[in-house]
Amino acid sequence: MITLEELNAKTWLREKFREYYAKEGVEPPPMIWQREFGVGNEKKIDYRHMSFRDDKELLGYLRSTTPLYISYSAGYYKFPSATPMEKKGMLGADLIFDFDLGDISDTCSSGFPTVECLGLVKNEVVKLIEEFLIPDFGFSKDDILVFFSGSKGYHIHIRNDLVFDLDQRARKELVDYVSAAGMNVRFFLRREGKSLHGPLPSSNGWGGRLAKELVKVISEYPPEKARNILGVSKSVFQKISTRRGELVDGMNRGLWDLVPVSMATWEVMLSSLALRLGVKLDRNVTIDMSRLIRLPTSLHGSSGLLVERVKNLDKFNPLEDAIVFGRKYIRLHVKRNLEFYLGGEQKIEAGEVELPEFVAVYIVAKGEGEPIGEL
Numbered sequence: 191m192i193t194l195e196e197l198n199a200k201t202w203l204r205e206k207f208r209e210y211y212a213k214e215g216v217e218p219p220p221m222i223w224q225r226e227f228g229v230g231n232e233k234k235i236d237y238r239h240m241s242f243r244d245d246k247e248l249l250g251y252l253r254s255t256t257p258l259y260i261s262y263s264a265g266y267y268k269f270p271s272a273t274p275m276e277k278k279g280m281l282g283a284d285l286i287f288d289f290d291l292g293d294i295s296d297t298c299s300s301g302f303p304t305v306e307c308l309g310l311v312k313n314e315v316v317k318l319i320e321e322f323l324i325p326d327f328g329f330s331k332d333d334i335l336v337f338f339s340g341s342k343g344y345h346i347h348i349r350n351d352l353v354f355d356l357d358q359r360a361r362k363e364l365v366d367y368v369s370a371a372g373m374n375v376r377f378f379l380r381r382e383g384k385s386l387h388g389p390l391p392s393s394n395g396w397g398g399r400l401a402k403e404l405v406k407v408i409s410e411y412p413p414e415k416a417r418n419i420l421g422v423s424k425s426v427f428q429k430i431s432t433r434r435g436e437l438v439d440g441m442n443r444g445l446w447d448l449v450p451v452s453m454a455t456w457e458v459m460l461s462s463l464a465l466r467l468g469v470k471l472d473r474n475v476t477i478d479m480s481r482l483i484r485l486p487t488s489l490h491g492s493s494g495l496l497v498e499r500v501k502n503l504d505k506f507n508p509l510e511d512a513i514v515f516g517r518k519y520i521r522l523h524v525k526r527n528l529e530f531y532l533g534g535e536q537k538i539e540a541g542e543v544e545l546p547e548f549v550a551v552y553i554v555a556k557g558e559g560e561p562i563g564e565l
Contacts, residue, residue, distance in 0.1 A: 199554050200231060200258065202561045206551055207489050208256040210514060216252060217487040218245035220349065224266040224281065228482045229257035230491070235482060241271040258491025258555075261482035264347075266354075275480055282354035285361065286483055288475035289314050290343035302530035302556070303342045305509055315344045316503060318469045322368045323348070326395055338508045340490025340497040345483055358477055365476045367396075370468030375400070375460035379446060379453070386447035386456075396464070401441055403463050408434045421462040426455055489514070494551035509533070515548035521562040522550050528558060 219225055222245060228238030236257075242248040252260065263270065264286045268279030289311050291298045298307035315336060323329045323346075335347040356364075366372055378397045379388045389397030391405050407416045408430060417427040430437060433449050440448035446456070475481050484490065484497045495512040509532050521544050528538045532552050538545070542562065545553070553559040 199557075199560045203491070203494070203551065203554050204231070204256045204258060206494070206515065206547075207258065207491075208253060210489060211249065211252045211256065214514070215249050215487075216245075216485065218242075218248055219262055219485070221266055222248065224268075224270060226263040226265070226267060226270040226278065226480075226482065227485075228261045229255075230259040231257055234259045234491070235261060238482060239271050239273050252488075258489075260485045260488050262485050263480065263482055265479050280479065283356075283479040285348040285350075285353040285356065285364070286475055286481065287318060287346040287348075288339075288343065288472040288483070289345070289470075290339070290472055292342070293472050294470045302528075303509075305507060305531055308342070308508055311343050312503060312506075314470050315346065318346065318368060318471070321399070321467075322469065326367075327364075336500040336503060337484075337486050338496070338498045338500055338506070338512050339484055340488070340495045340512065341493050344500070347483075358479055361479070362473075362477045365471070365473045368469045369471065369473065370396075370464040371473075373461070373464050373468075375457055375464060376453070378460065379456060384447075385445060386453075387444050388441065388446040390444055391441060399467055400460050400463050403467055404459065405438050405441060407463070409438060419462060419466060420459045422455060422458060426451060490555075492555055494548070494555045513548050515551050517546040517548065519544045520547050520550040522553060522559045523562055524553060524559040526558065528553065 223241065223243055225241065226238060227240040227242065227248075228235040229240065230236040242251065263283075265278075265283040266281040268281060270278060272278045291303060291307055291311055294310050294314060295307060298304070298310065319334060319336075323334060324331070329348060329350065333348055333350045335349070337345045337347065339345055373396070378400060379386060381387075389401045391402040392398060393401065404420075407419050411419065413427070413431055416431075417424065420427065420430075422430075429451060430449050436448045437446075440446065475483065486497050486499060488497050489495070490497060494515060495508065496514050498508075498512045500506045513533055521542065523542055524538055524540050526540045528536065530536050532549060536549055538549075538553075550559070550561065554561060
């Protein structure tokens with residue numbers, strides 16, 4: 191059961207959100223009238239099957255009701271507010287990829303996200319775009335919209351006629367491809383007489399990706415690190431290491447048997463590399479066409495940060511750039527000593543403190559403090 195202190199904190203937080211929406215508003219998704227919406231205060235989605243005719247109706251709802259979370263459907267529907275789901279009449283859907291710290295690093299998934307940990311998520315986003323979506327799938331940069339989730343990750347939205355009609359099975363195949371799930375690496379190797387042939391490092395798709403990474407690992411990495419990455423024994427790696435020049439030369443010509451290792455060993459090495467090179471993401475978000483995703487330009491109820499469009503991933507720092515609240519001081523009761531980064535290093539002792547508004551909102555949203563009053 192929610193405590194009185196938690197209730198007061200949520201009420202205060204919603205009032206702060208209401209102040210923001212009164213000044214800034216939100217940017218509605220395309221074809222808003224065909225989208226389903228869901229909102230939440232206790233959970234990220236307490237209630238769904240909502241719809242809005244236009245951006246004015248959506249903004250009016252946010253300013254009057256002000257949920258802590260608001261999400262909308264990747265899917266387009268004839269009747270977005272109908273229940274059950276079968277009555278909505280699915281028309282098609284955007285293609286969504288979701289990245290969260292919990293899918294990428296166990297050590298980063300709890301507590302306050304750091305700049306370094308969020309950088310790990312960003313690396314996976316870049317990998318998906320630069321190594322898969324553009325070269326392998328042929329999407330243009332104009333097709334790909336990147337958003338900071340407002341908390342611990344990123345969302346990629348693809349709005350393109352090519353993906354609109356993809357069913358769940360097709361979307362699963364896309365996720366399997368980029369994540370290397372269930373990949374049969376033997377497909378890339380073939381016997382021709384006594385010779386073993388494989389992809390060139392310059393080949394397109396996964397074949398070239400695996401060959402290029404294998405050359406990089408055996409040529410550039412320290413021996414013990416390389417062996418661990420490839421997942422082979424010391425004796426097998428010794429065979430590879432002592433003849434790496436011959437192996438690389440052969441692979442550049444498509445010949446993979448200049449080092450005497452078994453087909454099973456090749457499979458072990460390529461499978462290890464595939465797991466290393468595959469994208470780490472939340473598979474279910476992409477596959478589930480009825481999934482609700484955080485509304486861009488809304489605020490996230492677990493942080494008070496903006497769900498922001500990212501136009502330059504290299505320069506974007508969410509713990510700086512997604513801050514929307516100001517620096518007027520607010521009196522807060524903080525439950526425990528805290529250290530985190532938000533607009534700078536923050537080191538806060540437990541008890542009654544006075545903090546800038548953007549820090550206070552962040553702490554209250556994290557459940558680590560309750561407001562006492564504004565100065």
